[in-house]
Every structure is written in C-alpha cells, then in structure tokens.
Amino acid sequence: MTLIVLGLALWWGAHLFKRLAPAARAGMGDAGKGLVAAGVLAGLVLMVLGYRGVEQVDLWYPPRFLTHLNNLLMMIAVYLFATSVTKTRITGVIRHPQLTAVKTWAVAHLLVNGDLASLLLFGGLLVWAVVEVILINRAEPRPAPPPPAPMSREIGTVLGALVVFGAIAWVHNWLGYWPYG
Template sequence: MALIVLGLALWWGAHLFKRLAPARRAAMGDAGKGVVTVGILAGVVLMVIGYRGNEAPDLWYPPDFLKHVNNLLMLFAFYLYAASGMKTRITGIIRHPQLTAVKTWAVAHLLVNGDLASVVLFGGILAWAVVEVIVINRAEPRPPAPAPAPMGKEIGALVGAVVVMGLVGLVHGWLGVRPWG
C-alpha cells in the first residue's frame, strides 16, 4: 500500500507543481518539464507496482451488472479524452474534458473494485482530478467556447474512443482482468 500512496504523492505533486509554485516552475524553464515528466512517470510506475502486488482486504463485493456500467462509463471517459484533443462540441459544454474523463475513469473503476487498494488508488486519482479542477478554475477565467466542430471530428472522437477502449480491454485481458464480464 505504501507504494500506491508514494506513487499518488508523486502524481499529485508533479501535476500541481505548476499551479502551486508557478514562479519556481517558471524559473526551471524547459528542464522543469523533464522534472515533472519524471515525477509523473515514477508515480505511475509506483502505483502500478503497488497495486499489482497488493493483497488488500475486500471492503465490498460489487455485483456483476456493475461491469456493464463500468464499460459504459469507460466509453464515455475515452470519448471525453478524445473530444478534448479534437475540440468537439462537448468541449464547449464541459470546461475540463480530460479531467472529467479521469474522474469518470476513477468512478468506473471504484464501482467494480471493492478492495482497499482500489479505493486508495482510484479514490486518490479521483480526488486529484477534483482538486486540479478547483485549482485551475480559481487561477484561470473560463475561456470562450470553441467554435462548433464539424461532424467529422465528432465521429472521429467516437470511433477513436471505441478503438482505444477495445485495445485497453485487450490489455486488461492479457493482464488477467476480464472487463467484458
């Protein structure tokens, strides 16, 4: 569990560094990007190693139907992430589509994983995304809504989300997790 917590601390610290210490981050110049990247990657590695090697007790036993809810939420999370990069119509409605995607991902995983390690990991990422939105909203005014995107971008984001979800499902299967039930 300690590796998960340490990984979360690195993730939080690296992501919030620019917002909480902007002068210090700016003084680092381009080298600061490398420091942040190393912090994030180290955090992810520690979280994965800690999660995979943890034998945490079960706190609840999710019913099987929640896998379907999880999959629907995951499709929406992948769509939001793709839509953010493609500046589709939803980016005019949701101010932080990538962070909303992360929050959706975390909630989806909390629904289907009832062990303590999952609550710490996915709950920690969910809490980070909520804090990140609050910090950004306080620091920056809401930008103007983007112009409506062409339908091709909407379709591209949806197709991309389905393809990525399929690939992530395959990886989960290779790791021994059955995301489709």
C-alpha cells in the same frame, strides 16, 4: 500499499507543482517540464507496481451488473479524454474534458473494485482530479468555447474512442482482468 501511496504523492506533487508554486515552476523553464514529466511517470510506475503487487483486502463485494455500467462509463471516459485533443462540440460544454475523463474513469473503477488498494488508488486519483479542477478554475478565467467541430471530427472521435476502448479491454484481458463481467 506503500508504493501506491508514494506513486500518488509523486503524481499529485508533479501535477500540482505548477498550480501551487507557479513562480518556481516558471523559473525552471524547460527543465521544469522534464521534472514534472519524470515525476508523473515515476508516480504512474509506482502506482501500477504497487497495485499489481499488493495483497487484496476486500472491503465490499460489488454486484456483477455494475461491470456493464463500468464499461459504459469507460467508453465515455475514453471519448472525453480524446475530445481534449480533437476539440469536439462537448469541449464547449465541459471545461476540463481530460480531468472529467479521469474522474469518470475513477468512479467507473470504484464501482467494480471493492478492495482497499482500489479504493486508495482510484479514490486518490479521483480526489486529485477534483482538486486540480478547483485550482485551475480559481487561477484561470474560462476560455472562449471552441468553434463547433465538423461532424466528421465528431464521428472520428467517437470511432477512435471505441477503438481505444477495445484496446484497453484487450490489455485488461491480457493482464487477467476480464472486463466484461
């Protein structure tokens, strides 16, 4: 559990550095970007190692049907994450598609994992995404929505998200977590 907590602390700290200490972050210039990237990467590695190596302590036993809801939410999360780059029509409605994707991903995983490590990891990342949205919304005015994307971009984003979801499911299966219930 210690590695998960340390990983979350690095993740939170690196991501929130710009929001909580903007002058210090700006004063670091490009070196600050590298520091943030290193903190995020180190946090991610620690979270993965901690999660993979921790003894499972079950808190509840989620019903199997939630696996299907998890998969639907995961497809939505992958799509939302992709829209932050492709700027599809949904980005005119959802201000923070990447952070919304993280929140959706975290909730999906909390639905199907009833152990303490999952609660700590996915719950910690869910709370981080909520805090990040609040801080961004307080600090920055809402930008003008992007112009409507062409339908080809919408279709391409959906198809790309389905391919990435398939790859994520394959990796989960390869790691020993059958994602289809």
